[in-house]
Amino acid sequence: MAVSDASRYRWTDSLDGLKGVDAVYTDTWVSMGQEDETRERVQVFQKYQVTPEVMAMTGRTAYFMHCLPAHRNHEVTDAVIDSPASVVFEQAENRLHVQKALMLLLMAPRELERYLQLDKWAGWS
Known part of the structure; x- marks a missing residue:
């Protein structure tokens, strides 16, 4: 514990x-x-x-x-x-959304950047 x-x-x-x-x-x-x-x-x-x-x-x-x-x-x-x-099923659902976001970040970082309009943030990617 x-x-x-x-x-x-x-x-x-x-x-x-x-x-x-x-x-x-x-x-x-x-x-x-x-x-x-x-x-x-x-x-x-x-x-x-x-x-x-x-x-x-x-x-x-x-x-x-x-x-x-x-x-x-x-x-x-x-x-x-x-x-x-x-909250095990809510936990599992949240894990799924995080996994999808990580896949997008790793496989298509520029598309994610454009989608979230993060290009204005210095040091991104």
């Missing part, structure tokens, strides 16, 4: 770090190519499963985020990923 005070981060493996956070973000416990480690990884990470109780530890209405695909009832319970606090 990381807590920021605008310039520093503190990492901890304690769930106490959830107090006061704005978002709870998790990732898959088993990535592609690690399937043979599934049993061991699930045992190690089970205590970090995001449950309604974990979300309540924030002490506020925190967002739940995940880069997807999520393994339901492993890293996150159905109750959390399907809750109003979950």
Whole structure:
């Protein structure tokens, strides 16, 4: 877990770090190519499963985020990923728009510059 005070981060493996956070973000416990480690990884990470109780530890209405695909009832319970606090699909949609913008920037920077009328900005491209 990381807590920021605008310039520093503190990492901890304690769930106490959830107090006061704005978002709870998790990732898959088993990535592609690690399937043979599934049993061991699930045992190690089970205590970090995001449950309604974990979300309540924030002490506020925190967002739940995940880069997807999520393994339901492993890293996150159905109750959390399907809750109003979950913004995983909005997150995925925003990622798509950023990816499209980056593709345009990398493949056609001059066209993007003209489209956004950024040629007046010194130092662009």
